[in-house]
Amino acid sequence: MIDLITAETQRLVSRRMTRYFPLGLAALMGVGVVLAILLSDGRGPDFVTDIASGYYNGSDFGDDSTLVLGPMGFLVPIMAFVIGASYFGADQKAGMIEQLLTWEPRRSRLLLGRLAGGTAMMFVITALLSAFLVIMLYLMCAIDGTTDGAFDIWPKVLGAIVRSGLTGAIFFALGMAVTVITNNSIASIVGFLIYVFVIETALLSPLLPKVSRWLPMENADAFVSRNGVGGGGLFGGQSFNGLLPDFHHGWIAAGLLLAVWAGTAFAAALVLFNRRDID
Amino acid sequence: MTAIVDVRGLRKVYSKTRGEPVVAVKGLDLTLGTPGTVHGFLGPNGSGKTTTIRCLLGLIRPTSGNANVFGADSTTSFHRVAHRVGAIVENPKMFPNFSGRKNLALLAKLGGIDSSEIDRVLGIVGLADRDADTFDSYSLGMKQRLAIGAALLKNPDLLILDEPANGLDPAGIAEMRVLIRSIADEGKAVLVSSHQLAEIEHVCDEVTIISQGELVRSGSLDHVRSTEGSERVVVSITNRDSAMNVLNGAGFSALPLPNASEFTVEVGASDTAAITRLLAEQGLYLEGLRVERATLESAFLNLTGGASPPPPGGAPQAPNENGAGQ
Secondary structure (H helix, E strand, O other): OHHHHHHHHHHHHHOHHHHHHHHHHHHHHHHHHHHHHHHHOOOOOEHHHHHHOOOOOOHHHOHHHHHHHOOHHHHHHHHHHHHHHHHHHHHHHHOHHHHHHOOOOOHHHHHHHHHHHHHHHHHHHHHHHHHHHHHHHHHHHHHHOEOOOHHHHHHHHHHHHHHHHHHHHHHHHHHHHHHHHHOOHHHHHHHHHHHHHHHHHHHHHHHOHHHHOOOHHHHHHHHHHOOOEOOOOOOOOOOOOOOOOOOOEOHHHHHHHHHHHHHHHHHHHHHHHHHOOOO | OOOOEEEEEEEEEEOOOOOOOEEEEEEEEEEEOOOOOEEEEEOOOOOOHHHHHHHHOOOOOOOEEEEEEOOEEHHHHHHHOHHHEEEEOOOOOOOOOOEHHHHHHHHHHHOOOOOHHHHHHHHHOOOHHHOOOEHHHOOHHHHHHHHHHHHHOOOOOEEEEEOOOOOOOHHHHHHHHHHHHHHHHOOOEEEEEOOOHHHHHHHOOEEEEEEOOEEEEEEEHHHHHHHHOOOEEEEEOOOHHHHHHHHHHOOOOEEEOOOOOEEEEEOOHHHHHHHHHHHHHOOOOOOEEEEEOOOHHHHHHHHOOOOOOOOOOOOOOOOOOOOOOO
16 A cells, blocks of 8 residues: 555656646745835835734735735645546556556555655645745845734744645545546536535625535635634635634534545545446 | 456347347457466457457446456446546547547546556557647557557556557557557556457457357467467479479369469478478479477357458448447
8 A cells, every 4th residue: 555655656757747837826926025025115025914814814914915916725735636636637548547457456445545645745745835925924024014023923933834735635525536526637627616616615705604604715715814703604704713704613613524525525436436447 | 266358158140120139249258367478368359359349348238248347247236346447449439529638548547546557558658749639630650659658547457459550550560469468467467459460469368259259269378279260381483383283183272472473271280290291202202391380260260160350450430330340
């Protein structure tokens, strides 16, 4: 099993998607920070507050920076989902799953090996990406504000990086599972994007907040930013350190909910993959 | 003694969301029992060859019947014998942006195989000097050879090759023939599905011919060829058209050859005297007559009702929407 996981990890890293998507996102972060500096108009950020409040939403820096950096919390789950979906889908399309099954015919074992190798690698990639953002934020503060007290809050920053990595791993598993179920990576990716941007964000969050608080993106945001989930949607509510007007559950419960979503999807994927003809 | 491959009553039906279900294999029996044997698995397009091979490898589930390899049911227990089986199914499949060597290294790691084996198989398939190039930069023939290398990596007791000569040039096909024979001579069993009947004929000891998902003939190559193949007589004569008219009028089937003075007659060898006599009675005297022995191709065509094998070296067939490629 260790050999299988090692092989799968190498395989994932070798994919262009795995390399270029995070690099593109890192470039986007860099551009976002530069724009934030340009738009700050001399209002220096308090780095301590900035990071402590959840590094994705650059809060005290003002509305301008929030607009620039806020979508990052959105993009990491999307990146992880897309990489997970294409990781399985591309190999399925190329016939590599068939090739691998002539070497490891136990399908559950193969899928679990892929899951373990892939999620471990996605954890590392997403955590590194988050660390990169922290560094960029620090530079931003150093250039146009203050970094006083920045090193006093390193445990919180580290926690945010770990939570971000876990979120990446969970959404990777979700993407892979959905692709196994649909047997079509393009369909699962397009479907996910429609779900994120239309169904959850544009419809359910504003219209049915009592439903959306159970859903993946809402909980991903709550988990990474260490805020609770309330009645508001991703962009709504006063989701800030438990000061929600309509608090429902905390960030640990949000993380567990994400794990349940991914676990349920993966269990369904395992059942289907074990029964399906590979051709 | 446990058969190497034992297929009994294998049936596979692909259900379709629209239209009638497709029956790819209809109660097929197939036995491969002797180590050191090359067994040709032949049939026209859509006859069920690849479906059968996929069932043998546990990739698809039979609707009914059994496919056993080394005594293990492929549907439930193929993992017990997977280390003894090397296989290529249809197109060569590898990670496109990995080098040839890295592809083999990953598979070797997966199978717990010593990395020294990689050099051995790269040498066997003639890719030692291109091992660092990525798979997607390989020609089709090189991809095919790497896939064969991957199948050989396990040093398998049973090698299943589905269209191994696809994409290979004539020299590559000849090398493949030697390779298959040498593998069998080491005591391994080889099951080869191929459209290239001439190649199969050169290398096989046994053949199974299927058509429309059903077994039509199985046995030793010599037996199938001699009992089902047609011998033909090639006649050389100056007045070819007249000679053909005489023979066709007498109930023979004479067909012209490209050479203006030659034609063929599908007959048993014992009929050559009758041909000579009939023509002589009409004042038509032969310049030459030779008997060509029955070929696997003629046996194949007779048994499959004239269904033509695909052109040699043709592109691999894409599976239909239900995956019933063969």
